[in-house]
Amino acid sequence: MLDSALTCALLSRSGYEFLVVDLQHSPFDVRRIEAVIGSCVGTTCSPLARVLPGRPDQIGWILDLGAHGVVVPLVNTPDDAKRAIDQCKYPPRGRRSIGAVRNLMFRGADYADVADDDVACIIQIEHVDALANLDSILDVGDIDAIMPGHIDLARSMGYKLQYGPASIPTEVTAAIAEIEQAAKKRSIPVIPVPGSLPEIEVALAKGHRVICCGTDFHTFRAAIERQIQDCRDLAAGLADPS
Template sequence: METSPSHGPESFAARLRGRERLIGYWIALDNPAGTERIAGLGYDYIGVDGQHGVLHQPGWQAAMLAVDARGRSAGVIRVPSPDPVAIGIALDTGARGVVVPMVESAEQARAMVRACRHHPAGTRSLGGPVRAEIRVGSVPAEIDDRVACIVMIETAAALDDLEAICATEGLDAVYVGPADLSAALGARWFGDPAAADALEAALVRITEAAHRHGIACGIHVLDGESAAKRLAEGFTFATVSSDITHLQQVAAEHLSAARGTGQA
């Protein structure tokens, strides 16, 4: 099935800002052939993990090439840290947006927005004849309109400054990292029932704050069922699991089936 122009990669930033329901997939492995396969399945976006995945900067561009080869999903890169230089490098690969981890204040959020925008709205350097020019154009204002800035809410400090972060001019979305947020709320491990109620309360706070300020709100989840649940609760986009997780899960399931024991 072909993707219509109104739902193709070029419309990702506009659809995100319009708070349409979007479903993504997470790539942690430096495996362009695998990424290309997944990018043809119909996810709205493919998130490439430049923070915790095994893809370092040379792998970011290979991943974007793989995503774009199918013409169905938008490529998004999570940069390693709130670093304007890393943001510029990621966007120069032709990524349709960046996810910035560990943003803890409105001041940081403003700096991240400016790193995604050219003068006069920001500090991003015009890339010239690099891959981004092919994908998103060469006119600064038009490039800025086609690229999304997404910051993560995953620390106690971010929760403390949540309203001001969500009110940041030019910010397109906030995105929950539930593992780090759980730890910030006292969990000893991700999924610790002792922090479950605090996490759910924080998620409500985040979705409501995003809604009040008219920006998109996303979350990383472990499976498709959880994505549907979170979208029904008020999140506007959700990213499903990861290639490395599913590779292990499916391999274990086949091993169990082959042994006929029900145990991997």
């Protein structure tokens, strides 16, 4: 979420297997996106990008800038899913335009031959409308993973949740379970987005093996708050005359 190539360079060298550059909710301009994705070059960390909802035209463009895949928000219909997948695949499987100059340079001369099976197309199910169309959405081929958006989903169902540890209403929990079961039936991985360590533990216990475990903004903020509190506790202890 932080539009900093240095932050992304640090994270991509810290053990994460993938990062999601959030174009949807963050102030990235074209040059900054290029720099952030480029900062992952030479690492084993795959840069993905969450594009704007309803903008399949962004997908081929962001892949040509070097992203290894996309996260597509607010996929509510089979047509939404098909438009996203079409932009991830070259003809005849899709409609992606040929123009991957950076990928040819950084990922090999055969990129265009292998990209269809290498690019990750991850869709987000995060609205009550998508639940009504769930089976038909997931029956669209070439969906590589699903990332449920529980906060947006809850909002569309009439509940208000915040990022971080939360008590999720029963109806929302049931909807997430429905998504997970439908995906499991089709062997499509689900990528949960926990907001706390206990939620990560729950996700692992449920069998999830790919987890989006936080944001740079919230991780940085939590680390700062923890450091400040530790320093204040230390200073208070030294000032204690006893």
